[in-house]
Amino acid sequence: MKLTDLKTMDERLDLLDQTAANFLDRARKYDEAGSFPFENFAELKKINYSALAVPKEYGGLGISLYEMLKMQETIAQYDGSTALSIGWHMGITKHTGETNAWDRATYEAFAKDVLEKGTLLNNAATEPATGSPTRGGRPETVAKEIENGWIINGRKSFTTLAPILDYISVSASIDGTDKVGSFLVRRELEGVEVEETWDSIAMKATGSHDLVLNDVKLNKQDLLMYITPGDKAAQGWLLHIPACYLGIAKAAQKYAIDFATSYSPSSIKGTISEIPAVRQKIGEMELRVLESSTFLYSIAKKWDKGDEETRNAMKAELGAVKLSVVNKALEIVDLAMRIVGARSLSAKCPLQRYYRDVRAGLHNPPMDDMTIMGLAGSSIQKHT
Template sequence: MTSPITLRLAELAPEYDRSAAFPAESLQAVHEAGLLTATVGERYGGPGGRVAETARILHTLGQGDPSVALITAMTLNTHARQAVQPHWPDELYARVLKESEKRPVLINHARVEPDLGSPARGGLPATLARRTADGWSLSGRKRFVTGAEGLDWFLVWATTDEPEPRVGTFLVPGGSPGIEIADRWDQLGLRASGSHDVAFHGVEIPYENVIGLGPHGPAAEQDNRAGAALHLPLAALYLGVARAAQAFFHTFAHSRVPANLGHPVARTERFRRTAGEIEVLLTAAEQLVLGGAALVDAGDTSYTPEQALGARVLADRHSVRAVELAVRLLGNPGLARGNPLERHFRDIQCAPVHAPQEDISLLTIGTKALNGTKAPTGTQAPNGTNSPAGTKAPSETTASGEAQAPTDTKALIV
């Protein structure tokens, strides 16, 4: 049974998709449903929703409007990280929670840069934090800041101008002078996500508005929750999109009665076979994602970060494939702007874009697999060197949910 919040978002989604306007009414509905604060920790009086609960929420919202789901995901992830390991200044986080009782309070990281690309591929931010008499002054430009127009807090990744530069995340109130939407999001999918470029022109913040400030270097050792807490819920979000596409496919199949057939196409072997393939793809992926999330919540140490990455890769592939099958079978009606399947097809193309992308994920998984089956000592690798003890490790997922690439990886624009 479709939930009321899914129905409400689905009702509003077509117009937001057409206009690419900030989906304020939809986010108000998410707030009123109590979902924006579902991961606030029990220590703060919140529900304490964990990875599996986050995945279920985003799966539900993704069926209605994935743009709204993605904006929600960023805020949920912030609260979830704070619940696991408090790192915000106490007074500041208390203020966020108090305001969240009354209205949607949206939070997101601003990390990607025009020259750097995604931090998942390595490199230092060009955004600079200069010391002032009262705090910090931030200047720089960030790309793909989801929900930018409606954010209450930008978590800006920047380098300090100190003699020995440090890197940290600077907590910038959304209404601060000097914040500019520099280039508007105009993409094929997730058009209402408002993932604009944002420029920071000497934005002043207090000295204490910074977290994780320290030398740039490899991320600290992490447990399974760190990467999985973001990868699995994001996979669930796009599985929600695929389920919405499946629902339209079923509706079409039952309602379409060609004159030369005399009964709904749902009764034809071709439609039944495709319906079966779509169901297998989505059910298998949901079992991987939700099952993995449950293992993370249970603290099962046998569930590795590589398994979470693998679940994400397969879920993204299955989601994209399922929607493609539906569109292909419907033909022209599947690509008509007048029905939701065309929008689902555009939105699902965004699934593989989130960092770490598939190539880095597979590199991480493959290196771990090969290192677990090393050749006996003295065995020669094909290149004539001893295998593969000297192989450099690929990206590791950091506590922020980003992936830290090897230091020699070239920064790519993504």
């Protein structure tokens, strides 16, 4: 059975949950080895998950942002690395198709590969010298125009999904001009290499290695668009990031409650879930989960229902969701670890992995300081 064969969101979520449940037992293995979970992606491919975000006009299911976030959260409850990784493909595929950001023929060819082969896409924009592209740095990767196309050279860091990507959208400065372009690079091209540099202690199984481009020859039409680094309109698809960290937080919450309702030291009658201090922490976790879920999905619904004008005005709100949900996820995991105690620091306990993984959310876009400045500007404009 494939997700694209099912008629309702609930049916699709149920099949995805059954599939992603297999990821839970593997998560520790991949985390400890720092290796890439090819098995997980093979199973997602089998149920045609990567095709859900392709718009209907290109043959996909064209799911709503709300549904995409629900699915991403579901995967994250079993393996955060897999969820964050596939979330980039899902979001970019959805956004690119809906906004007609690429030439139609280029997107049609890409969509066909996604539908038939489970092809995966991600952006490659961050560089060692320029840092996050959200800060507006000009790429050191350079594309030089030649008679029949382009030659591109450079290095990109944090290229999530690197071991399995088929298409990469690469930002590059255009030689001899002040322009920056986004170029479509296919993995099989000569000169495209992945250098295994990913040594983070968080999200270890995302395969976020360096992408190295050595005299890679592209066609004229592989220039997808001109871009302005750091100048981003409101992008609802980026909510896949807080959805992922909310899923991890819910996994931590479940583990802590299962522990609290089953652990009965000899010093007490019943389980520790009956101790007021423990119940306080359980209640605080639930409060944060409710706040995060309500905020995330109410904004997702607003995005789905909104027209272009409404969506363009949502940048501050989208950033606020990411900041709020990620920071509450950190608090939820911390509370879970306090409930479980010293055992939470055991290498065998998933809470220590959840703790490391949720901290990665602080470094996903948009950054907290930029969000706060955006909210300040929005508030001043609203009240003057």
